[in-house]
Amino acid sequence: MTERAFDFRKYVFVFIITSVIFFTAFFVGNYFNEKKIEEIRSIENNIAIDILSSETQYALLAESSCDTIGDSILSEELGSLGEKLAYTEERRGNDNLEVISLKKSYSLLLIKDYLLMNRISEKCGLNPIFILYFYSNKGDCPDCTREGYVLTRLRKKYPALRIYSFDYNLDLSAVQTLISIKKIERKLPALVIDNSVYYGFQGVKDIEKIIPRLSEIASSTEAVEES
Amino acid sequence: MSGFSNGFIYVIIFFSLYFEIFLFITYLEKREVMKKEESKKNTKTLPSVSIIVPCYNEEKTIGKTLLSLLNLNYPKDKLQIIVINDGSTDSTAKVLKRFGRHRNVDIFHKENGGKYTALNFGLTQARGKLVGCLDADSFVEKDSLKKIAVYFEDKSVMSVVPSIIVHSPSNIIQFVQHAEYQWGIFLRKVLSYVGSLYVAPGPFSIFRRSVFEKIGNYTDGHCTEDLEIALRMQKHHYRILNAHNAFVHTVAPPTLKKLYRQRLRWTYGFLKNALDYRELFFKKEYGHLGSIVLPMAVITIFITLYYIITALWTVGEKTLEYVTRIQTVGLPALSLESFHFDLFFVNIDSILFLTLALFILTITLLLLGKRIAEGHWNVSKDVLYFLLLYPLIAPLWLLKAIYDVAFARKVQWR
Secondary structure, eight states, X not given: OOOOSOOHHHHHXXXXXXXXXXXXXXXXXXXXXXXXXXXXXXXXXXXXXXHHHHHHHHHTGGXXXXXXXXXXXXXXXXXXXXXXXXXXXXXXXXXXXXXXXXXXXXXXXXXXXXXXXXXXXXXXXXXXXXXXXXXOOSSSOTTHHHHHHHHHHHHHHOTTOEEEEEETTOOOHHHHHHHHHTTOOSOSSEEEETTEEEESOOOHHXXXXXXXXXXXXXXXXXXXXXX | OOHHXXXXXXXXXXXXXXXXXXXXXXHHHHHHHXXXXXXXXXXSOOOOEEEEEEESSOTTTHHHHHHHHHTOSSOGGGEEEEEEEESOSSTHHHHHHTTTTOTTEEEEEEOOOOHHHHHHHHHHHOOSSEEEEOOTTEEEOTTHHHHHHHHTTSTTEEEEEEEEEESSOOSHHHHHHHHHHHHHHHHHHHHHHTTOOOOOOTTTOEEEHHHHHHHOOOOOGGGOHHHHHHHHHHHTTOEEEEXXXXXXXXXXXXXXXXXXXXXXXXXXXXXXXXXXXXXXXXXXXXXXXXXXXXXXXXXXXXXXXXXXXXHHHHHHHHHHHHHHHHHHHOGGGGSGGGOOOOGGGSOOSHHHHHHHHHHHHHHHHHHHHHHHHHSOOOOOHHHHHHHHHHHHHHHHHHHHHHHHHXXXXXXXXX
């Protein structure tokens, strides 16, 4: 009625079944992860095309009206891409090569958007509000997480506000050039608003005080909520 | 998550899956045998049986326990009931008086010395060819003894253990245990088939008397004498089987505090006895018991702990994140506006799929136990309570038991 003996064949059989389940789960999991990376790449490609399109529009500006440009450029999509990238970075680790590569492309897109928006603003007399945010996630910036929450909140509250986040430690010449042009010291978090650099944690109210114009661009929903 | 941590999770999931698949395959192999066992009837004369009932302050349940024994569908002249009052300070003695008039009930009073001393005293009074014990908070079903006796027709069987179910669960803590005991019913049956039962529980485990004559009486066994005697029997290559259709009802601890103390004693006792009988581990001569069952039983304690701590840690981290968010930007951090569902943020990775596979397999085994016990495998509230609450409360005694074993602290009965 019982089988006490050491049963090598049974152990091997169970091992094979376990391995099949194990590797199936492994491959399915990897498949979905790859899909996510593909999604990020696809968003990046879309944004790259958008920027290229805007640049082309800008080049054609002499022949077209300023009305056709402006808001057509990214912002929302860049924000959602940033969130997805942050999530992927959290899951895969900030030393993951795929993550670093995606972050580099993302940072380049941000810089391109920033430059283009500056040029368009000058040409068309627009007055957009930019915040350049420099952070570190290497454990040397205890306030960066909280600053991230503040900027996410501001982005929701003021959809027209353009926030560009850069990893201070990213090994990308364009980002490092931006850091040296703006003379950003390693006292993170650092915010660049209207060409002034603010070091250390800045809360929602601090930033609203620094940029009084924010109240003018508050969304109508938010305005109702606040009142 | 670090590479090491991920690698460790994969290893423990692999072990857990392996063990559950091992159990499931064994069950599938033995389904037909199990059916045959259920229809098997006694062909020989029923053996004489002595049941020892040790009791210490059991005034609330002892009466019902003895009535269930007296109501057993077993020849009265072949059933001796030995009640040992182990120095009770409540009115247990008074309740016992009522049973003195039954000719097959022998009542003894002794100074308190612990359960194993009461059992050993009972052994000196036992006249039956088979000797069993029944905890004074457990009640046997009418046919249980007959169903157990069938197994002893095979001369090589030295002990038979029943299926234990929780008696009339009435609160969440007892419902959690109800489901857990059903999982235990499945596990006990499968372990019986692979010759690896390592506990002969207090509620109605029956032995050939010769077992005690040959390998000695009960010992304290770190307050788990039922575990120690079973391991000692395994060491001597004695067969222990499970009569899955012989049911015994036991009163489960009704409060978390009482459950904690009971489980702490069980887990501590298991770990200490596992250390005492470490020679059984990884020895071919002890078959599945030594090569897979005992090692997995030990590993499972640590795996469960790791899983639960990781889960609680994650919940804690997320809570802290939200608290920080609220502290930083105020309540708007929780506004619905900030939430938007995107499949991207659902953590679909291989660990999720493997955990899911493990979860489904665990529920399947639990429901198989339910089918053995209740004849159906509907998912009822006890299963849900078990799945939701057990992971939260189990770390309490697992951690303490490991601490007590590591720092040589003794666990008490009560």
